[in-house]
Amino acid sequence: MDIISPFDPQVIEKLRAGDQVSITGVIYTARDAAHRRLVEAMDCGEELPFDIHGQTIYYTAPSTAKPGQVIGAAGPTTSGRMDAYSPRLIAAGLKGMIGKGSRSREVKDAIKKHKAIYFAAIGGAGALIARSIKNAEVVGYKDLGAEAIMRLEVENFHAIVINDAHGGDLFEEGMAKYQKELK
Amino acid sequence: MRDIDSKKITETVARLCQEANFYLGEDVLDSLKQVMDKEEAPLGRQVLEQILENASIAAKEKIPLCQDTGITVVYLWLGQDAHIVGGDLYDAVQEGVRQGYRQGYLRNSIVTRPFSARVNTNDNTPAMIHAEIVSGDNLRIVVMPKGEGSENTSRLTMLNPADGRQGVIDFVVRTVEEAGSDPCPPVIVGLGIGGTTGRVMILAKMALLRKVGEPNPDPEVAELEREILERVNRLGIGPQGFGGSTTALAVHAAVIPCHMSALPVAVNMQCHAARYKEAVL
Numbered sequence: 234m235d236i237i238s239p240f241d242p243q244v245i246e247k248l249r250a251g252d253q254v255s256i257t258g259v260i261y262t263a264r265d266a267a268h269r270r271l272v273e274a275m276d277c278g279e280e281l282p283f284d285i286h287g288q289t290i291y292y293t294a295p296s297t298a299k300p301g302q303v304i305g306a307a308g309p310t311t312s313g314r315m316d317a318y319s320p321r322l323i324a325a326g327l328k329g330m331i332g333k334g335s336r337s338r339e340v341k342d343a344i345k346k347h348k349a350i351y352f353a354a355i356g357g358a359g360a361l362i363a364r365s366i367k368n369a370e371v372v373g374y375k376d377l378g379a380e381a382i383m384r385l386e387v388e389n390f391h392a393i394v395i396n397d398a399h400g401g402d403l404f405e406e407g408m409a410k411y412q413k414e415l416k
Numbered sequence: 417m418r419d420i421d422s423k424k425i426t427e428t429v430a431r432l433c434q435e436a437n438f439y440l441g442e443d444v445l446d447s448l449k450q451v452m453d454k455e456e457a458p459l460g461r462q463v464l465e466q467i468l469e470n471a472s473i474a475a476k477e478k479i480p481l482c483q484d485t486g487i488t489v490v491y492l493w494l495g496q497d498a499h500i501v502g503g504d505l506y507d508a509v510q511e512g513v514r515q516g517y518r519q520g521y522l523r524n525s526i527v528t529r530p531f532s533a534r535v536n537t538n539d540n541t542p543a544m545i546h547a548e549i550v551s552g553d554n555l556r557i558v559v560m561p562k563g564e565g566s567e568n569t570s571r572l573t574m575l576n577p578a579d580g581r582q583g584v585i586d587f588v589v590r591t592v593e594e595a596g597s598d599p600c601p602p603v604i605v606g607l608g609i610g611g612t613t614g615r616v617m618i619l620a621k622m623a624l625l626r627k628v629g630e631p632n633p634d635p636e637v638a639e640l641e642r643e644i645l646e647r648v649n650r651l652g653i654g655p656q657g658f659g660g661s662t663t664a665l666a667v668h669a670a671v672i673p674c675h676m677s678a679l680p681v682a683v684n685m686q687c688h689a690a691r692y693k694e695a696v697l
Contacts, residue, residue: 251459251658266534296483296523305521306474306483311565311598333565333656334598355463355656356565356600357689359483361470378536379523391466393459393658404597407659411457412652 238387239287240328245350248394250401254352256390260289260331262383264310267374268318275325282373282382285322289329294379295369296359304369304385306359309333312351316340323347331392335404344396352392353403365390418495418553420697422503425555428695429512432559433488434520436693437480440471443627444665444690450629451602451662460660464602467655467688478520482689485522486561488513488543489621495552506545509557514539516559525564546618558625560692566603566685569595572617575679581640584609584681589647591683592664597657599685604628605648606684607641607669613680615672620684623668625692632669641667 236244238258248254261283263271274281292312296305312332319330320343328349333356336344344351354362365387373382395403445468452464474481490509494500500508517524517540526541527534550556571591575583588607595603608619631638645667654660665688674680 253459293483294523294525296480296485297521299479299521302479305523306480306485308483310484311568313598333600335596335657353597353656353658355466355470356597357482357563357687358466358470360474360477360479360481361466363479364473378538379525403659404657407457407459407654407657408596408652409659410652411654411659411661413650415647415650 238289245398248397250394250397250403252394254392257388260291260385262293263290264292264294264380265314266377266380267382268315272318272321286326287328292332304363304366307363308359309354309356323349341396345400348398351396353395354392417499419499419501420555422508425508426512429509430516432693433516436559436561436691437485437522438478439475447628447665455660455662457654457660459658460655463655484563486563489560489562490543490545491558492547493550493556495554496549497553510541513541513543555697558692558694563687566599566687569599569685572682575681577679585644587681588644588683592648593651600687601653602655602662602665602688604665604686604690605667608682610672610674616680617682619670620682623670624686626668629666637669637671641669
């Protein structure tokens with residue numbers, strides 16, 4: 234399914250765990266250090282480097298771009314490390330998250346409550362994923378280097394719905410489907 | 417005595433850092449192709465296909481397979497009849513990492529003061545060096561960029577000797593289950609048994625240097641590997657945790673003696689981007 238980012242609330246409503254999507258539009262990168270700063274800025278009532286309302290964050294810190302490249306390898310990092318911060322961002326209007334790995338109960342509850350969505354990209358496929366990134370620009374926390382916040386323009390960015398707005402969870406459902414009893 | 421120039425060590429390490437990050441080993445590629453036919457989940461097969469496509473893009477364009485170009489683990493086996501000239505051995509290795517990460521546009525991921533400031537060293541040093549003195553007059557170098565997604569799910573335990581073989585199996589299976597999708601399955605499970613707390617994890621990490629799927633030469637250990645692999649692949653986690661029958665490509669166990677009161681067990685998890693390259697000087 235082709236979807237446009239920022240996501241239409243009706244599109245989020247329709248998506249279910251296990252759906253494969255192809256995302257085109259704008260997403261923002263942020264991971265550990267940037268999340269910490271975003272939440273600290275919210276605590277102090279400061280303006281964020283971008284308006285997170287309705288937006289999507291991709292958990293990645295790309296490798297350095299070679300001359301002539303838009304971006305280096307840019308696969309997802311483990312999302313669980315952002316669990317401490319995500320419920321706060323979701324409550325503030327963040328709608329989409331892209332990463333890899335499972336989320337905490339608190340994040341899943343926030344996703345359901347605020348009608349947000351969590352996708353996985355293929356971990357370890359950074360060279361392949363980089364092909365769907367057409368433009369990359371640092372928009373905040375430049376001093377964090379690879380962990381700076383970037384605005385990415387993506388075309389046909391492949392992702393899979395893990396946690397949908399209705400409580401669906403592909404990791405739980407997929408594992409249950411293929412789990413086998415011990416002999 | 418045979419002289420080995422430290423400059424040569426630096427050049428070699430710099431080259432290995434890049435090659436390891438660009439080119440996935442043939443054994444890993446073969447293993448991924450083999451499990452593709454066996455994977456039961458359609459989505460799982462798609463994931464394996466994309467992992468293989470990714471490896472081919474990285475090799476062709478000389479870009480990293482994964483943006484996490486790792487903490488650089490360097491193994492050295494220095495022959496006791498070799499003589500390093502022109503500078504300090506460890507300095508030469510660290511300089512090689514510095515140059516390799518810069519030349520290859522690899523990501524610098526190392527931070528100082530892990531518990532507080534976490535400031536990037538901006539050259540991916542310090543590499544974690546494990547050195548052993550061996551017979552001969554060569555220096556064998558292995559560079560293994562270790563991605564943190566899998567490293568973070570590694571575990572060590574000191575079992576009770578009474579826990580025995582079953583205790584080891586249960587600990588490994590539980591570790592893989594708890595790791596779930598986080599370590600980028602299909603994984604390779606490095607398993608160390610014996611020694612001391614420090615030694616057992618190094619053992620588990622070094623077990624990852626075996627060709628993927630090549631069984632331990634000791635039949636009893638090979639049987640243990642086989643049984644754990646089967647148990648792990650019954651968990652249903654599958655490629656990337658999306659569900660499926662391929663959670664691990666292999667279990668590589670290494671066993672050494674231990675104290676009569678101990679049963680040390682370490683699991684060092686390795687993602688599917690199982691990268692290392694070696695050279696002998």
